[in-house]
Amino acid sequence: MADIKVLVLVGSLRAASTNRQLAELAVEAAPDGVDLRIFDQLGELPFYNEDIDGDGVAESVKALRTAAAGADAALVVTPEYNGSIPGVLKNAIDWLSRPYGNGALKDKPLAVVGTALGQYGGVWAHDETRKSFGIAGPRVVEDLKLSLPAKALDGRHPRENDEVAATVRDIVGKLAAEVN
Numbered sequence: 001m002a003d004i005k006v007l008v009l010v011g012s013l014r015a016a017s018t019n020r021q022l023a024e025l026a027v028e029a030a031p032d033g034v035d036l037r038i039f040d041q042l043g044e045l046p047f048y049n050e051d052i053d054g055d056g057v058a059e060s061v062k063a064l065r066t067a068a069a070g071a072d073a074a075l076v077v078t079p080e081y082n083g084s085i086p087g088v089l090k091n092a093i094d095w096l097s098r099p100y101g102n103g104a105l106k107d108k109p110l111a112v113v114g115t116a117l118g119q120y121g122g123v124w125a126h127d128e129t130r131k132s133f134g135i136a137g138p139r140v141v142e143d144l145k146l147s148l149p150a151k152a153l154d155g156r157h158p159r160e161n162d163e164v165a166a167t168v169r170d171i172v173g174k175l176a177a178e179v180n
């Protein structure tokens with residue numbers, strides 16, 4: 001059977017991003033038969049504008065929609081910015097929500113996790129990401145959750161934290177199991 005493909009979107013562009021590290025852990029923790037790929041061009045997407053959507057859309061948008069169309073599921077890994085979704089991620093949601101009613105992630109299972117500095121680990125951003133993607137087309141798997149206060153990582157890569165690694169492995173496995 002072909003591998004289950006999971007598109008991974010990271011809501012931070014920072015080189016030393018802890019969310020990027022969490023996404024790397026998810027890639028490493030994937031069970032056999034599950035292939036996670038981090039999409040690296042979120043920072044290249046133009047701001048969503050209906051005037052530039054349609055034929056002749058930017059290469060980065062084409063790349064995002066092609067990656068999403070080829071995926072069976074999606075995992076979003078994001079920090080919280082000012083109590084909400086980082087703009088780069090919200091912009092990607094808007095691009096993926098079109099064509100209206102027929103976006104490339106339509107009906108595909110999607111889970112949201114992440115880490116942030118605050119004591120609630122970015123839970124507002126994660127809840128709002130679920131809400132927004134829930135409107136944009138994917139099937140949000142509400143009970144696959146991780147809002148990790150950065151303090152728990154103690155400055156280390158998340159792969160060095162056994163509890164976090166086990167949680168991420170469990171979420172990736174359960175997300176893959178949601179693929180029909």
Ligand SMILES: Cc1cc2nc3c(=O)[nH]c(=O)nc-3n(C[C@H](O)[C@H](O)[C@H](O)COP(=O)(O)O)c2cc1C
Pocket residue numbers: 012013014016017018019020079080081082083084115116117118119121122150
């Ligand atoms: C513009 C900005 C806004 C932020 N707002 C929040 C916030 O509302 N809640 C929070 O917990 N952390 C907030 N932070 C701190 C981030 O959680 C922290 O920088 C985190 O490490 C970013 O994720 P990254 O390591 O993946 O880049 C903010 C950081 C920035 C740069």
